[in-house]
Amino acid sequence: MRVFVAGGTGVLGRRLVPQLVGRGHQVTATTTSAAKSGVLTGLGAEAVVMDGLDAASVGAAVRDARPDVIVHQMTGISLRHAGKPDFKHFDRWAVPTVRLRTEGTDHLLAAAEAHGVRHFVAQGYANWNGLREGGWVKTEDDPLDLQEGTAAHTSMAALRHVEDVVLAAGGAVLRYGAFYGPGASDDQVELIRKRQFPLVGRATGYGSWVHLDDAAAATVLAVEQKASGVFNIVDDEPAPASEWLPYLAECAGAKPPRRIPRWLARLVAGEVAVIMMTEGRGFSNAKAKRELDWQPRYRSWRQGFKDGLR
Template identity: 75%
Template sequence: MRVFVAGGSGVLGRRLVPQLVGRGHEVTASTTSAAKLGVIEAMGAQAVVMDGLDAAAVGRAVASAEPDAIIHQMTAINPAHAGKPDIKHPDRWFAGTNRLRVEGTDHLLAAAQAQGVTRFLAQGYASWNGLREGGWVKTEDDPLDAFEGTPTAPVMAAMKHVEDAVTAHGGTVLRYGALYGPGATDDQVEMIRKRQYPLVGRAQGYSSWIHLDDAASATVLALEQGATGVFDIVDDDPAPASEWLPYLARVAGAKPPRRVPVWLARIAAGDQAVMMMTEGRGFSNAKAKRELGWILRYPSWRQGFEEGLR
């Protein structure tokens, strides 16, 4: 297929594009920086500079690529765009990404409709943001938490827009877990090494993780099989912060994380950090494995942190 990857120079795009090329697809990938055109071309793809917030530019780039499928991987989480991680103010930290998930998604869908492209895949998120009630592990049938009344609400509203708009188009939303691998967790590891990433309270809140290579392989399978709907793309091992954070610290060669009370964490790090650490709900990958025939290279973050972060 001819595949247009919007956001092909990001940390996931850099693992996805080579897999697509390796499977024989003709790939055009976009970046916001002319300096990164060579990065994309080195992966065997055609490269184009495109501002995902410029409807006309998106329309021109997609029309020029004449794709059979579009994969939306645009974010603005990189420190060059979003600054240093600010978990206390996710509404500010993710402001650019929120716009790409709303306006950027709409521009890509409009371009897809103009070109008659029905195969459309987009990036979602499923790590700790399941509805905070009932069991600790959720499926695609369970709603995501809107986190209404908190600074996280705009982030979740943008994700809901992606899911609603893309599924209405007949497309596919791949809810990736917390991504790790080359370039994906550098900021977190730095904080852990500085002992600035503490355990909060009992730290019983769950998260789901996924290595970049496994996220990319699931995306390729969903594309090639014409899968539609929502898929939780996570590993086999959803786990509480009390397990994964000390493990990650050890792998990173850091001292064990500090432990702080909930009230102090709320003041220092905000609502999202407390909710993630104490009430987060992880996700199951059963549907993706069953319907896509997906086999993970890193079934658990335990193996993945050891091998994928070194």
């Protein structure tokens, strides 16, 4: 197939493009910087410079590529676009990604309709943001937590927008867990080594992880199977921060993380960080394994952290 990857130079795009090429697909991938075009051509794709927030730029890129499917991987979470992660001011830090998940998604869908692209796959998110009621592990039938009243609300509302409009168009939304792998978790590991990533309270909040290569493999399957609907792309072991964070520190060769009370974490890092560490809900991958026939190579972050950080 002719596959159009919007956001080809992101941490996932760089793992996805070669997997698509290796399966025999003709890939056009976008970047916002002409200086990065060589990265994409080196991965086997045709490189296109595109501004995902400019409808004309998106329309022209899709028209010229004539794809069978569009894969939306555009985010703005890099240091260049958003600066260092800032959970206390999550709403400010997330502005570039929020815009790409609202305006950018709408531009890509409009271009798909205008140029006869019949399939659409978009990036979602399923780490700690399950609805904070009931059990600790959520399925695709459970709505995402909109985090109303917190600095994360705009980001969660943007994720809801992606799901609403992509599903209405008959496409698929892949709710990826927290990425780790080449270039994906370096900032977290740096904080852990500096002992600046503490456990909060009892650290009972759950999260879900996925290795970049496993996320890319699931995306390839969604493309080839013309999948529709929502899929949680996470590993087999959702777990509380009290388990994964000390283990990540151990694998990084760092001292055990400090533990701080909720009130201090709220003061220093904000309400979103407290929710994430104490109330977060993880996700089940049963549907993706059943319907996409996806089997993650790294079934648990325990294996992945050990292999990737030691």
